[in-house]
Amino acid sequence: MRHQRRGTSGPGAQQLPEAEDFQGELSIGGSQDDESCSGGQLTEETRVREMRARRRRALQAGEGPALSHNALLCVANKGFRNANCDLWTLCSGCSGRQEAPRIRTGTLSVWSRSASMQDVPEEWREERGGDGRTGGPEGKKKKKKGEESLMMELTRLVQEAVEGSSWWERRGIDCSILAAAFLCLPPAFLLLGSSQVLLFSAGMLLMGAAHAVIAFKGTHLASHGALSESQAWGNFWAVFFIEVCGSFSARVGVQGHIKMHHAHTNVVGLGDSSVWKVPCLPRAIYLFVAPLAVPVITPLVALAHLRGHPVAHVVRTVLMVALGLYSQYWLLIHVSGFLSPLSVLLCMLACRAMFSVPYIHVNIFQHIGLHMFAPTSRPKRIYQMTHGVLNLPRNALLDWMCGHSLISCHVEHHLFPFLSDNMCLKVKPLVSKYLMEKQLPYQEDGYFSRLAMFFHKYQELMVFAPPITELVGVQ
Numbered sequence: 001m002r003h004q005r006r007g008t009s010g011p012g013a014q015q016l017p018e019a020e021d022f023q024g025e026l027s028i029g030g031s032q033d034d035e036s037c038s039g040g041q042l043t044e045e046t047r048v049r050e051m052r053a054r055r056r057r058a059l060q061a062g063e064g065p066a067l068s069h070n071a072l073l074c075v076a077n078k079g080f081r082n083a084n085c086d087l088w089t090l091c092s093g094c095s096g097r098q099e100a101p102r103i104r105t106g107t108l109s110v111w112s113r114s115a116s117m118q119d120v121p122e123e124w125r126e127e128r129g130g131d132g133r134t135g136g137p138e139g140k141k142k143k144k145k146g147e148e149s150l151m152m153e154l155t156r157l158v159q160e161a162v163e164g165s166s167w168w169e170r171r172g173i174d175c176s177i178l179a180a181a182f183l184c185l186p187p188a189f190l191l192l193g194s195s196q197v198l199l200f201s202a203g204m205l206l207m208g209a210a211h212a213v214i215a216f217k218g219t220h221l222a223s224h225g226a227l228s229e230s231q232a233w234g235n236f237w238a239v240f241f242i243e244v245c246g247s248f249s250a251r252v253g254v255q256g257h258i259k260m261h262h263a264h265t266n267v268v269g270l271g272d273s274s275v276w277k278v279p280c281l282p283r284a285i286y287l288f289v290a291p292l293a294v295p296v297i298t299p300l301v302a303l304a305h306l307r308g309h310p311v312a313h314v315v316r317t318v319l320m321v322a323l324g325l326y327s328q329y330w331l332l333i334h335v336s337g338f339l340s341p342l343s344v345l346l347c348m349l350a351c352r353a354m355f356s357v358p359y360i361h362v363n364i365f366q367h368i369g370l371h372m373f374a375p376t377s378r379p380k381r382i383y384q385m386t387h388g389v390l391n392l393p394r395n396a397l398l399d400w401m402c403g404h405s406l407i408s409c410h411v412e413h414h415l416f417p418f419l420s421d422n423m424c425l426k427v428k429p430l431v432s433k434y435l436m437e438k439q440l441p442y443q444e445d446g447y448f449s450r451l452a453m454f455f456h457k458y459q460e461l462m463v464f465a466p467p468i469t470e471l472v473g474v475q
């Protein structure tokens, strides 16, 4: 199996214009997300002037690369002081909720000179324009009759493997792992009622592990509708796992993960992968301490993203999130025998944050630092996914908690997102063999190798990287 690791300077990086060159190209009108953060008080001309001035100042102060055009507009219009903080934390109302946001070349800032911006070769390109529209009949005519694209050929091979698999292989194994995680909860609540330190610790560990399986693997599979063949059941499981168990909004999660991250993987400003990017934090705090706050921040971010959604939807999400949190609270008091609300809340935080550090690591390791693509010259899907996605090695703990599709089969998952974790594992040899035969990359790297890289290149990868425009929710 070919082991390919990418450097951080893509072949096209030097050909891209300097950040200042983009200033003249920043267009202002016509974007809903721009309008939503304009406040309706500044004229277009004033906004442009303000934005350019702030951008120049930010670049001079070394902050420019982390700012997008949208972020600058929001900074200009809302007066945010710390412009280098993450887009969604400060400005979620500006960027969320759009179906297909338009990203301008202004997003391609100084970062592109040092990171792996891919200059997409002609033969890689999609037969559509930069706005995502298909090339029309002329483009289709270019295809010779009977010619089978690489992606179609690989899809056919995978489809045959899926059709030759039983229900147990397709869904049963993953559903059983999730059911086992729920079955671990009663003994975990009982063990947490013990006065012996060892038994109490075993209870904490059991509940933390069960929560990780349900909240990471369960929410991810549910967001893809991979737990059921029925759409109605798929919707039910998405609400149950993402809202009740994951304390997030199913609608926002699916929008961010399926419609943005999977649809626009590593396309600058659209499909960046990190759920958690706080460039103002020092690297050690960001990598090892801040993820512990994920259980607290997640429902708050969900609420922020629900602005503008229908009231019924907001009420449902709030009720479902409250149901999940209160159920655990109630059981810890009435089954485990906790006496004070503070001890209950601390126990809930400890269990929910127990594995959030590796979760955040996995979340950033598999896309950031790989090839990025401009929205105007995105490659065909097979090139996009093989160059912009990386697999980590198999690891029993991570496999159980996150599922194969997030760990050792992330490439397969991005090529075939409808497959369950077990099916991704099953088609992995087939996919890797095919990609090697076609001399396409099959990128793999070790967990600690990626950790060392992110630690040493934190500024380049996490601070000067293009900002995300959408909270992904689940990876």
Ligand SMILES: [Zn+2]
Binding pocket: 220, 224, 257, 262, 413, 417, 475
């Ligand atoms: Zn996914």
